[in-house]
Amino acid sequence: MNKLLFLLLLCIFIGFVLTNKVSNENICNKEGHCYPKVFVATDYFQEVLEGQEIPAGLHVKIDLYTGKKHAKLLDHNDNESSDIVIIDKDGSINSDPIQSESINSDPVQIESSEVDVDQDTKVNIHHEDSLKNNNNNSLPIIPPGHKENLRISHGDNLLFEECVSKLTNTQSLHEIISTLDSLEDLVHELDFGIKLARGSGLISVVKLLDNDSNEIKRKAALVIGTAMQNNPLAQDEALKMDLIPYLLDLLSSETDIKVSSRLLYALSSIVRGNKESIQSVKNNQGLSRLAIVYQKLKNNEFRAKCALFITDFIDPNMVTVVNKKFSLFDQHQQQHDEVVSLFENAIETWCNLFQDTLFDDMGNDKDIDFDTREKILNGISMIKSHYSRQCPAQNRFKNWLSKQINRENDDYLDDYFRLVNQIKVQYGLA
Template sequence: MQLMTSCAAGAALLLLLHCCQIASIVGHESALTVVKNPDGREGGGADEETEVAVDEEDLEVVQPTEDWQTLKPGQAVPAGSHVRLNLQTGQREVRIGKEQLKYWTQEHRETEEIQSTISPDDLKWAMKKMKEELNPDSVASKYRPLDELKRDLAQLDLLVETDVQIMKRLLDQFNSSNSTTEQRLSILLELEYLVHQVDNAQTLCSMGGLQLILEGLNSTDIRLQESSAFVLGSAVSSNPVVQVKAVESGALQTLLTVLATAQPLRVKKKVLFAVAALLRNFPYSQRHFLSHGGLQVLSELFKADGGGVLRTRIVTMLYDMISEKELISQAGLDLVLDASHEERVHQYSQVSLQGELLEKGWCSLVPQLLESTEHDYREKALRALLAMAPMCLDQYRLDSSLLGSLLSLRDQYQEMVQSEMIVGEENGYFAEIVELIHALQFKMK
């Protein structure tokens, strides 16, 4: 019992001495304040961190690093640093704080190191350069005066031309005796671009430009003929006002004359484009076309064309004319007719297209296009044959070559349809051609 009392007394004595040692250390370092940890416990180990408040006095400030370093008496640390009291050694230790550590990345260090290498001479040179660049005389030499800019802008405003002014200038240049053929070709190209706008095409006619175009069609230079036909076709496309003026100016007769004479393929292609544009959705022009032997001219051109390019364009044009008249007739069955629609129906009734096609032998001409190897040519021929079926059905049934062509094409395109289905195209282009063939064969039964 006595032994246990002695041991307890000894332990108490050691604890008292240890506390006195701590009190002396803390009292000696008046700048140190031990802060409780977040969980409420006081720092009691060598690895526990605390924060320190430093009095505002003239102390030696230590720059902390990522590693713990020992603080000497009288030294202070920047705010935000982590400071701990090592209870084993009795020394204060410091390292950089967590927030500072995040900021103090490797990239920042390298930047700081680079910035720290800038010499005073470099700073003086940079300041001198800045002053030179900010010199008013130097800035003024790089830019034009405001009054001069305003004067130039005013001159630019005067050079802006409207489409009407441009067309007038182009026509004057075209009429000039000093203009070369190359210049006139360039002028026609610019006019073709402008006349796509409806108002511009009408204005060009009122300026007399239509007559210049017709003169170009009669030129001996095939390039002027081709370009003039291109401008005319673009001007009359979907433009009834210009279509009327073109027909009244004799443009249709001029175009048919060019088609009836020996001309290069490139010229005839552009002339056919102009004819198709002049006839499209315009029964007045179609009636003049038939009365001037247009179908006869096209039939001769069809027979002479061996490549199929002109044949395809001719057949497409005929198909469009037949379809337009059919659509107008069908629309009148379901709709309440107004005055303009009744007038269009009346005008189309005066176009005896079906009779002319039958008389001029087109029922036997169009099937010849099926002999082409081009799928597009065959498709257009089949569509035209279907449109002409009401007037040509008897001749179709007597045409053994047509019957054989349809059977051969059906077998050929059915194989192609199978190939389309293999790659996942159930309703492809070739399937559409097969449907056209079946429809025509059904009508011929």
């Protein structure tokens, strides 16, 4: 009996020692400040310090600017937010938005920060002093009128912040390239595209367009293009930075074909569907300047991208306008006509360039792959549809069209020859 009592007391003592050791385990930072490894919650929010473990059952807020977390004991009467994310006891994340009243005492409640940010950092990238003096490295929140995607993981938010910080602080080419690759993956998400544009991230990426490395320039342009794609809020920030004239300047001087293609992609992504961007292209003689680049860079891939740019540029279905509340409205034909009427002289130049690309002085096919040829013909057809007077057939163009016959009856060329027949109708040849 005494032996059993001794063993029982021994077990209780060992358990007490181990528990006390764990609870008193501390973390010390570089400054020598020490704090408990396990976060101790109260009824009020406190910052979760670096390396601290967060027990299950707490209410946690995450500041998307800094990535810092604040936690307190979970209060079922606290209705600060109806959109929450749950971290289960095993650390797995359930990102489905649910209602706060459905929370039990086990999970950790996560909220995104709702802090307002002063957006006075409008930077014109033609002024290097403005770039150097912009030291605001905080991450901006999503502006009013845009519903934030609450399914984005906390890890992705932290990765985004880390990438933006690295672009500012690293000089390693390998690390810059790796960071740009990560950013390009992230900014496919509209929210990250907006945050990149509204914070210091876009400024850092734009500065890399002037890097000595062609690979870095290509990847930087790709990040910009991806962030702007179908993202009117990001496009709006690019307009404030005068990014369109800057990209046109770079295109005019760039000699590397792959860099030029990526720069054109970035420009196209800013312009597509944005009436103000189209106006900026006009103000900076963008179509005429791009026509000069088209003639200089005799490359099929680049010329195909130019044809896509022109086709989208004048397609009325691509034109939208952003109002003050960031809503999008489809434009009527009359509104589209007001936009495209700004470019009649430049459009005639493009119609002639496209026709010249297809055949030589003898009216014979030039050495152009079918994909490029199809895109150029799409450009001609679009111009003819909306600028008929500015797109007459040049000498030998009708003869060239009449020779375009699918003699082999190749199925994979059906789309191409349907397009050819459509253009024949437009020019009165069928």
